Amino acid sequence: MSPRFTIVGNYISPYVRKVLVCMDLKGLAYDIDPITPFIGDDRFTALSPLRRIPILIEGDTVLNDSSVICQYLEDRFPAPALYPADILQRAKARWLEEYCDTHLASVLVWKLFYQKAIRRHIFREETDEEVVQRAREVEIPAALDYLEAQLPEEGFAFGELSIADISIASYFRTASFVRYAADADRWPRLAALIERTQSLPAFQRLAHWEDLVLRLPITEQRAALQAAGAPLTPWTMGTDTPRKGVARIE
């Protein structure tokens, strides 16, 4: 019998998306508890000490951190390979993943998406337009300049599809929810790589659920996903009133 995994984490999160894309590509089935970290209850804190998503659960096994989970899935289910076979290329792919998880996330997700969407719709606070403006005009372009310089003229970052492409495309997908896209005139390699990666069936299948929940209040998302046949867990850890304090945005 193939293993059955549970993923705790919302379809809107780029960290969750990285893991779900890897699982799809490796043919691994899962149930999902589509919570955001902001509404995770005390059971969520117990399983994710930094109150981050995703969490991977399989029986008594609990793993945190999208990069740790993706590498674990690669080690356990090596085909198809999502990390380059060459040792140096593999290190460079892991670095691009780390760059995305920390810095690209900081500028695209926390300074843009969080400000424009989460802060407004979940915490009922005003967007800090100064933060958004600085991100749009200075920080995001600098990050995209760096990424563009790391990419080949065409194709994926390291020949075959890898965790580097999946990471980049995941963060830009979340940025697209607040209508941000990499300008193909200024960053042609990056824009082409994003389009190529987001066109993969593994991304497209998730886009279906993302589009479904995107405009719904958090409290209505679960019922809508259930009605549409998403692979939901029978339980949920997302029963709290929204609270701040997620490690990423301390």
Add this chain to the structure above:
Amino acid sequence: MSPRFTIVGNYISPYVRKVLVCMDLKGLAYDIDPITPFIGDDRFTALSPLRRIPILIEGDTVLNDSSVICQYLEDRFPAPALYPADILQRAKARWLEEYCDTHLASVLVWKLFYQKAIRRHIFREETDEEVVQRAREVEIPAALDYLEAQLPEEGFAFGELSIADISIASYFRTASFVRYAADADRWPRLAALIERTQSLPAFQRLAHWEDLVLRLPITEQRAALQAAGAPLTPWTMGTDTPRKGVARIE
């Protein structure tokens, strides 16, 4: 001929220490440019886009991020193994490393060591005692409670020495520079693991250089290390006046 690596990064940094300990354990020689990120010049920015240390350089190869570098060294020089052989244990070791690199670093290094040492001695600013007090009374104890619960009654975290032990011991070594130690009565497993790991020759050999530079102004460290016979690069990227903006403390 065995490869010759260059490491850019100061002996005081826990991120640098992780890499240097792994290199020592694997018998890899290196030269070091012992700069802090705060005084890195434009060549430093070009090689480390987030202005973080360490950087590993070998000919045209440049790698960033301590976790990426340690995993690269493991892939290329597998003996002695510093990551558990068991796939699930390996994932858990990587998670503990990530927990240290982000959260333990946040509370021990950025809220304690940075406030008490860097801020005062490099930037000539007052320590924010409120940040330090909250770290000491609330945040550090909570992080140590979590770590204690992950550790076995005795020995290293996963039987043999691994990247998890090296990471934990590295951060506590930097915390010791501002006289912080895990209380062995409250966190006996953690305190014993730190002592066991820091007693290894690979840590002890670094302690020699750490003690040498610890009380010296940054501008005098290089000459003192040179006079004492440390494995210095003939060049340095640390020629700038101190500036902020390191990604970790944004």
